[in-house]
Amino acid sequence: MxxxxxxxxxxxxxxxxxxxxxxxxxxxxxxxxxxxxxxxxxxxxxxxxxxxxxxxxxxxxxxxxxxxxxxxxxxxxxxxxxxxxxxxxxxxxxxxxxxxxxxxxxxxxxxxxxxxxxxxxxxxxxxxxxxxxxxxxxxxxxxxxxxxxxxxxxxxxxxxxxxxxxxxxxxxxxxxxxxxxxxxxxxxxxxxxxxxxxxxxxxxxxxxxxxxxxxxxxxxxxxxxxxxxxxxxxxxxxxxxxxxxxxxxxxxxxxxGGKAPAVVLEDADLEDAVDAVLFGALSNSGQICMSTERVIIHTSIADAFTTLLASRAKQIKVGNHLTDPSVSLSGLYSPAAPPRILSLIDDAVAQGATLVTGDRQITGPNGTILGVHIVDHVKPDMALFQNETFGPVLCVTRVESEEEAIEIANGTEYTLCASVFTKDVLRGMEVAKGIRAGSCHVNGPTVYIEPTLPNGGTxxxxxxxxxxxxxxxxxxxxxxxxxxxxxxxxxxx
Missing domain, CATH: 3.40.605.10 (Aldehyde Dehydrogenase; Chain A, domain 1)
Structure with a gap:
């Protein structure tokens, strides 16, 4: 055929x-x-x-x-x-x-x-x-x-x-x-x-x-x-x-749908966390229900993490896979998707968030290619925080404590999956138990499932x-x- x-x-x-x-x-x-x-x-x-x-x-x-x-x-x-x-x-x-x-x-x-x-x-x-x-x-x-x-x-x-x-x-x-x-x-x-x-x-x-x-x-x-x-x-x-x-x-x-949070605690290994977050956020251009869309991070490491995250993101090749098979991210599923995503980003920036990386450009023969966009200082009351983007977008929210991180992670109507990053695995287990989600991965990406696991939301x-x-x-x-x-x-x- x-x-x-x-x-x-x-x-x-x-x-x-x-x-x-x-x-x-x-x-x-x-x-x-x-x-x-x-x-x-x-x-x-x-x-x-x-x-x-x-x-x-x-x-x-x-x-x-x-x-x-x-x-x-x-x-x-x-x-x-x-x-x-x-x-x-x-x-x-x-x-x-x-x-x-x-x-x-x-x-x-x-x-x-x-x-x-x-x-x-x-x-x-x-x-x-x-x-x-x-x-x-x-x-x-x-x-x-x-x-x-x-x-x-x-x-x-x-x-x-x-x-x-x-x-x-x-x-x-x-x-x-x-x-x-x-x-x-x-x-x-x-x-x-x-x-x-x-x-x-x-x-x-x-x-x-x-x-x-x-x-x-x-x-x-x-x-x-x-x-x-x-x-x-x-x-x-x-x-x-x-x-x-x-x-x-x-x-x-x-x-x-999903709006998976990745909670990054102050003792996390930044290199490991950044790699896992990018994989979870950008696989299939973020068009997965388990995609990492929110990074909830302790203020003490937020600057270092965001800098490394942006640096790695800029190395990811985005383009037309029909003319360049080596690209990692290609077009989204519909020409309507990029403008919708950019409107959420613009709304957050207008309310005080910061666009760390991303050129806001829509390309491709049918207007479906959108590069990676990372937005810092996103607040829980912003639409970008609350609504599923289903695209190559990450929003970063800074917190002062583990308790605040759990509260904010639970602050949307989505309950599919989550991640926690910490060098203390037992601490990670406790945080995972506090997050309302069908699955929560300690030191691993949100995009992870085995055929034998009971996958679903709560x-x-x-x-x-x-x-x-x-x-x-x-x-x-x-x-x-x-x-x-x-x-x-x-x-x-």
Whole structure:
């Protein structure tokens, strides 16, 4: 498949056009050029896919654990071969991925498939003692049925794998709605699973145009045969999905935005902290929900830290990855992103913050390239401190004590992840426990996750629920009580 070839829906094991033959253009964000037409699924297509997924669930759930595991393991191997095929071109074109981000996406996705495959024989129930004579109580853990998964464009391959691998290994079937920005990148996972022998109907791929997305998403979330919903993306859409699910009293898993703080205490190793903060802030140009966006630092070391941070940041190569593959940071996902980010920076500077580095210039053929910007003396009441930038921006806030650092770290509605830097690991543990976040890393970057870890926020604008490991299994299965009663029991009435 070349990047210019059109992309269809994938329903019940076949690539098909939408019911109305409607398509939408997928564009290259860096150049603004149309890449290919993608089929736009309608409500009727979703109904068809849901019915096929429901039918497939009955047989897939009965498939042996070893058979399920083999398919996911085979898919992981197949997915890795795409690195030597069309994956680099697809990700480069759809999401401005530099070579290192392409490789990380595909390899991380393969790791997720492998780790999820390993969970299949750990989906266990339990025997519970009964007070009633002649009774055996079993608590089983069972698949729920059809799962509706929505995954984003920023890490399109691995976040797609995460959205569907655990549901599948538990015995569920899946409807996948990819982002309109990156259908082919996300289709790579579907393609690998199909090549690996996943039965028809177990995974259904349903991209939709921006115009069709609200109606099909509401339809799928509210459909009575859809038992679970998982969504990774922004909190604005997450709130809408949560509200639709609440109308049906339907569980959903939401991993939403982030505004990760890095707390740098006065005894921190500055070299290590700067390296980790820059990695956490600038991987994929800061377009990761776990990106470090806030540095909360003790006043006594703030000048030295900020100077070193700016010096290192200026060494990072920013540019057009299509003409210079050696760049570390390329274009953002939309021409609307750089002006929005710069407006937050300008607002902070107008209120007394200091622009330490960054030229405020927007470049690139479609106006999506923005250099690294570091803003010092940012106050907690500034919009730059409170709102997710999703770009190559760091704001620095100075504090006088550990207690103040924890209070300010907890001073936004985001709860996804955080970091603490100190040479005293036990002190770091105490600070980590005081920060409200789903994960907190002592002397490591905020951008860090293993496939087995229970990743997710603790409420607010970062959402709720957990992907990964047995926590993910719990999200996509139900506990069922089954009791066995000895014949001849008599009951008082």
């Amino acid at each position: 070349t990047i210019s070839t059109s992309l269809n829906l994938y329903i019940n094991g076949a690539h098909v056009p939408s019911r109305t033959s409607t398509t939408f253009p997928v564009t290259n964000p860096l150049t603004g050029e149309a890449l290919y037409p993608c089929a736009s699924a309608t409500v009727a297509d979703y109904e068809t896919a849901i019915q096929h997924a429901h039918a497939a669930y009955k047989t897939w759930n009965a498939t042996s654990p070893s058979a399920r595991r083999k398919i996911l393991l085979r898919a992981a191997d197949i997915l890795e071969t795409y690195l030597n095929d069309d994956a680099p071109e697809i990700l480069s074109s759809e999401v401005s991925a530099v070579p290192s981000w392409v490789k990380l996406n595909v390899l991380a996705a393969a790791a997720i498939l492998r780790e999820s495959a390993g969970l299949v024989t750990h989906i266990k129930g339990e025997i519970v003692p009964a007070d009633r004579p002649g009774t055996t109580i079993m608590v089983l853990r069972e698949a729920v049925g059809v799962v509706f998964a929505i995954s984003p464009w920023n890490a399109p391959v691995n976040l797609t794998a995460r959205a569907i691998a655990t549901p599948l290994i538990c015995g569920n079937t899946v409807l996948l709605k990819p982002s309109e920005y990156s259908p082919k990148s996300q289709h790579l996972v579907v393609r690998a699973l199909a090549e690996a022998g996943l039965p028809a109907g177990c995974i259904n791929f349903l991209p939709s145009s921006p115009a069709d997305t609200p109606s099909v998403t509401e339809f799928a979330v509210k459909h009575p045969l859809v038992r679970r919903v998982n969504f990774t993306g922004g909190d604005r859409v997450g709130r809408i999905i949560a509200a639709w699910a609440a109308e049906c009293l339907k569980p959903c898993l939401l991993e939403l 409420g607010g604008r970062s959402g709720y629920g957990r992907f990964g490991g047995m926590a993910g299994v719990e999200e996509f299965t139900e506990r069922k009580i089954v009791t066995l009663v000895k014949p001849g029991m008599r009951y008082p009435l």
